Amino acid sequence: MPTLLKVHGSANQFFILDQTTLNQSLTDAELASLAQQLTDPQDGLLGGADGLLVVNKPTRPGSQAQMRVINADGSEATMCGNGLRTVARYVAERDGLDHFAVDTLDASLQVRRQPDLADGVPAFAVEISPVRFNREALPYEKLGHDRLLGTPVPEIWPQLTFSAIAVPNPHLISFVDRPALQDDVLGVIGKRLNGANPYFTDGVNVNFAHILGQNQLFVRTYERGVGFTNACGTGMSATSLAFVLLHPDQASFNQPIDVFNPGGKVRTIVHYEDQHYWIELIGNATFTERITVDEVDLHQANVKPGQVQVESTGEQAAYQAFVNQLPHFDLVD
Known part of the structure; x- marks a missing residue:
C-alpha cells in the first residue's frame, strides 16, 4: 500500500506523496481535492498542513525527481523552499544520494545534504532561483x-x-x-x-x-x-x-x-x-509521521484517520529540543 509522509521545514508542514509508487498517478483535479482534504485543520489528517508535496519522475535531463507544490486551497505554487528540503531528504534516502537536482515548475534546482542541525535533526541545503525583479x-x-x-x-x-x-x-x-x-x-x-x-x-x-x-x-x-x-x-x-x-x-x-x-x-x-542572483536555503527536513493509505482513497480524496495506519518517527521531539535552545525574540504575539 502507498505511504504518505507528514513532514516539515521550520514548522512549515506538508504531506509528501510519491506518485512513482502508485499504480496510477492522480490527475491534477484529484491532487487539488486531496490537498484540500488532507490539509484541512479540522477535518484533515493529523491536524492538517500547509500543503501537499507531490514527487514525480523528473521532467528535465540530469534531474533525479520532480516536485509539485499543491497549496491548502488546491492551487499550485511554483516552488516551496521549506518543502523542497523535505523532498530532497526523501529522494536522497529513497535513492541513496547526497547531492542532486530536483525539477520544479520553473527550474531544476540543486539540493545537497548538510550536517545535522542537532542530534536527530537532519538538514538539507537547496538552491532558490531564478531571481527576477521586473x-x-x-x-x-x-x-x-x-x-x-x-x-x-x-x-x-x-x-x-x-x-x-x-x-x-x-x-x-x-x-x-x-x-x-x-x-x-x-x-x-x-x-x-x-x-x-x-x-x-x-x-x-x-x-x-x-x-x-x-x-x-x-x-x-x-x-x-x-x-x-x-x-x-x-x-x-x-x-x-x-x-x-x-x-x-x-x-x-x-x-x-x-x-x-x-x-x-x-x-x-x-x-x-x-x-x-541566487540564494542557498539551509534548514531542517523533519519527518514526523508515516501514513499507510489505500490508493483508492487517495484518488477519492478520502484519507480519514480511521482508514489509515499512522507511525510516528519520533523526530519531532528532537526538532523541538533544537528550537527550545534557540534565542527567543518574542516578536510575534
Missing part, C-alpha cells in the same frame, strides 16, 4: 513603478517601503519595526492582496522582516494560498536578498544569514555570480 515576473499593476526595491508604495500602506522579488514565487517584502510585527497590518495587507484587488491580480506572498543584528533577521509571512504560516522558505530567501541589497552595512553576500521565524530558524547565503 514587474511582469510578480506580476503587479497600477503601482506607478516597474520595479519595487525599498520603494514607498502608498497604494499598499502608508509609511512603509516595499520590495517585490520573484524567486520564482512572488514576494512582497517590507522591513518593519517590532510593533509592526505584532499588530495586524501584515494580515490586513496579506488578505487584501490575495483577494480581489487591482494590484497583485494573481496574489502575492507578503513578508514583514525585522533586523535583529548583523546578518540576523526575523521574518513573518502571509503566504498566498495558505495565510499566516510558521515559515516560508522562498519568503525568507527573497527577504535575505533584499536585506543584502538594501542594508549592506548589516548583511553581506556569501555570508551566512540567520533567519528566525515563528517556526524556528534557517540559514541563508545570498550569492551573485555571473550577473545572476
Whole structure:
C-alpha cells in the first residue's frame, strides 16, 4: 500500500506523496481535492498542513525527481523552499544520494545534504532561483513603478517601503519595526492582496522582516494560498536578498544569514555570480509521521484517520529540543 509522509521545514508542514509508487498517478483535479482534504485543520489528517508535496519522475535531463507544490486551497505554487528540503531528504534516502537536482515548475534546482542541525535533526541545503525583479515576473499593476526595491508604495500602506522579488514565487517584502510585527497590518495587507484587488491580480506572498543584528533577521509571512504560516522558505530567501541589497552595512553576500521565524530558524547565503542572483536555503527536513493509505482513497480524496495506519518517527521531539535552545525574540504575539 502507498505511504504518505507528514513532514516539515521550520514548522512549515506538508504531506509528501510519491506518485512513482502508485499504480496510477492522480490527475491534477484529484491532487487539488486531496490537498484540500488532507490539509484541512479540522477535518484533515493529523491536524492538517500547509500543503501537499507531490514527487514525480523528473521532467528535465540530469534531474533525479520532480516536485509539485499543491497549496491548502488546491492551487499550485511554483516552488516551496521549506518543502523542497523535505523532498530532497526523501529522494536522497529513497535513492541513496547526497547531492542532486530536483525539477520544479520553473527550474531544476540543486539540493545537497548538510550536517545535522542537532542530534536527530537532519538538514538539507537547496538552491532558490531564478531571481527576477521586473514587474511582469510578480506580476503587479497600477503601482506607478516597474520595479519595487525599498520603494514607498502608498497604494499598499502608508509609511512603509516595499520590495517585490520573484524567486520564482512572488514576494512582497517590507522591513518593519517590532510593533509592526505584532499588530495586524501584515494580515490586513496579506488578505487584501490575495483577494480581489487591482494590484497583485494573481496574489502575492507578503513578508514583514525585522533586523535583529548583523546578518540576523526575523521574518513573518502571509503566504498566498495558505495565510499566516510558521515559515516560508522562498519568503525568507527573497527577504535575505533584499536585506543584502538594501542594508549592506548589516548583511553581506556569501555570508551566512540567520533567519528566525515563528517556526524556528534557517540559514541563508545570498550569492551573485555571473550577473545572476541566487540564494542557498539551509534548514531542517523533519519527518514526523508515516501514513499507510489505500490508493483508492487517495484518488477519492478520502484519507480519514480511521482508514489509515499512522507511525510516528519520533523526530519531532528532537526538532523541538533544537528550537527550545534557540534565542527567543518574542516578536510575534
